[in-house]
Amino acid sequence: MSHALPPEILEQIAERFRVLAEPARLRILNVLLDGERTVSELVEDTGLNQANVSKHLGLLRSSSFVDRRKEGLYAYYSVADPSVAVLCEVMCGRLEAQAAEQTALLGS
């Protein structure tokens, strides 16, 4: 099969990678993978301040990685895109593979 992807699609893919290319946003997503959270809960769980969390959530939402449900004073966020977990797992797997290679090189 051909891997040829048109430049326009590659730009969209890059844009989505960019959203995930931020430790703060991965921290937030990592918490949300455990279940729905309010902004205040995310502030507590991540150690980031409120404005910062809201800003990251705004981006995550506008790129459809998370959903928001408003109820009274609270805004409940949840992971909308199941591929987030997969992507992180793939990245993690590769990190482990590299670590293993390193170990192999050092060992013996």
Place this chain on the structure above:
Amino acid sequence: MSHALPPEILEQIAERFRVLAEPARLRILNVLLDGERTVSELVEDTGLNQANVSKHLGLLRSSSFVDRRKEGLYAYYSVADPSVAVLCEVMCGRLEAQAAEQTALLGS
């Protein structure tokens, strides 16, 4: 299973996403997925200039996404990390899903 990933790992994952969060680098990787290429070939295939391609290749190589093989005057680059294709496919899949949702919303 727990999704809890330590912040240190999340930073490494973010760093790797960041490398992929660039249309120019995805263009390069997309070409390389079709097979080994020299820098000049990549310049031709991507439309980017030589300094730019070399710079992106340097980053891709330092993060182990690509390998380099030198032969005479030429440097042959190839994809070193098979997960690149998987990651792009997952992203693509998600883009298609979103497009489908859009279509469903618009249609009837």
Place this chain on the structure above:
DNA sequence: TAAGTATATTACTATCTGGTCATGTATTCA
């Protein structure tokens, strides 16, 4: 050895973005 070619690197600039503070908005409740 000198010239030519392929690639890497450096210096520079313009642009973008993450963090933060201050403020705005919406909702609840006394």
Place this chain on the structure above:
DNA sequence: TGAATACATGACCAGATAGTAATATACTTA
């Protein structure tokens, strides 16, 4: 209605980075 709370937003700054032109490096060949 007014105070309190949760969240969103705007302005600002500091740091990072993509693109480019110029130059350096390494290899080949005449």
